[in-house]
Amino acid sequence: MIVLQVVLALILGILGLAAVLIALVAAADFTVRAQYQNDQFTVSVGAWPLLIKVWPFDETKEEQPPKKPPTKRRATSKKAAKKADKQLREQPAELGGTLETLKDLFIASFPPAAEVFTRLRLRNVRLHIHVAEGDAASTAVRYGQYCAVLSASSAAAVQLLNIRIRHLGVSYDFLGRRTTVLFSADVRLRGVHLLAGALKMAARYLRRVLSRSGKHKPTPTGNAG
Numbered sequence: 001m002i003v004l005q006v007v008l009a010l011i012l013g014i015l016g017l018a019a020v021l022i023a024l025v026a027a028a029d030f031t032v033r034a035q036y037q038n039d040q041f042t043v044s045v046g047a048w049p050l051l052i053k054v055w056p057f058d059e060t061k062e063e064q065p066p067k068k069p070p071t072k073r074r075a076t077s078k079k080a081a082k083k084a085d086k087q088l089r090e091q092p093a094e095l096g097g098t099l100e101t102l103k104d105l106f107i108a109s110f111p112p113a114a115e116v117f118t119r120l121r122l123r124n125v126r127l128h129i130h131v132a133e134g135d136a137a138s139t140a141v142r143y144g145q146y147c148a149v150l151s152a153s154s155a156a157a158v159q160l161l162n163i164r165i166r167h168l169g170v171s172y173d174f175l176g177r178r179t180t181v182l183f184s185a186d187v188r189l190r191g192v193h194l195l196a197g198a199l200k201m202a203a204r205y206l207r208r209v210l211s212r213s214g215k216h217k218p219t220p221t222g223n224a225g
Contacts, residue, residue, distance in 0.1 A: 022195070024191075025191040025194070025195060026190075026191045026192040026195055027191060027192075028047040028190075028191040029047060029048045029188055029189075029190055029191070030045075030046075030047055030048075030188065030189045030190075030191060030194065031044075031045070031046060031047065031048040031051060031186050031187065031188045031189075032044070032045050032186070032187045032188075033045075033051055033184070033185070033186045033187075034183075034184065034185055034187075035183065035184040036181060036182070036183040036184070037182050037183075037184075040056075041055070041056075042055060042056065043055040048186070048188065118162075119189060119190065119193040119197075120162065120187055120188070120189055121162045121163075121164075121187070121188045121189070122161055122162060122163040122164065122185060122186070122187055122188075123163075123164050123166075123185075123186045123187075123188055124164070124166050124184065124185060124186045125163060125164065125165045125166055125167075125168070125184075125185045126166050126167040126168075126182070126183065126184045126185070127150070127165075127167070127168050127169075127181075127182070127183050128167065128168075128169045128170070128171070128181075128182045128183075129146050129150075129169075129170045129171075129179065129180075129181050129182075130170075130171050130172075130173060130176075130179065130180045130181075130182075131143045131146060131170060131171065131172045131173070131179050132172070132173040132174075132175075132176025132177055132178055132179055132180075133177075133179065134176075134177045135174075136174040139172050139173070139174050139176075140172070140174075142179070143170060143172045146170045147170050150168055150170060154168055
């Protein structure tokens, strides 16, 4: 009798611990944070706001050869500037169509995983481009191009994705010689949505296994008299 009580208490304890873990996972807000700053890309993962940096693994930077002194750039011709401006203006529309096509294809191919994918939230998006092309003419042209591209791309991204932009800006420096980009974003997924997607995928896989085992089961045949 005592052994039975101990076994029952152990089972109840395991079930209670599993219920607590499931509740914690369901309440968590899993986050992947990507940052690009000072020519370095970092990735952190965890449950918001507790994040652990996973990339790069080694903080020590490899020794790089000394950079060559910047050379003076020629002023961009009007014809080349118009061509580049046209290409940059067409890119957001093409990118939006490509993203929408890939999204529809993914949803049609993997329904349970696609449901989890649609639950992803892109938060705290910060993008700032500091334009410096070496001379005033090139900087002014590139500044206008980036402004046009960002305005169109942000509108397409808000329509297609669950995105919240915190900062989006472009600045210029006529005396600078190097364009810099600052970017950071959080990709979040609620634990309850992750658990629901995992359960649906497991149920779908189990149905496939059972249907295959039923097809391969031999059918009984009667003996001829």
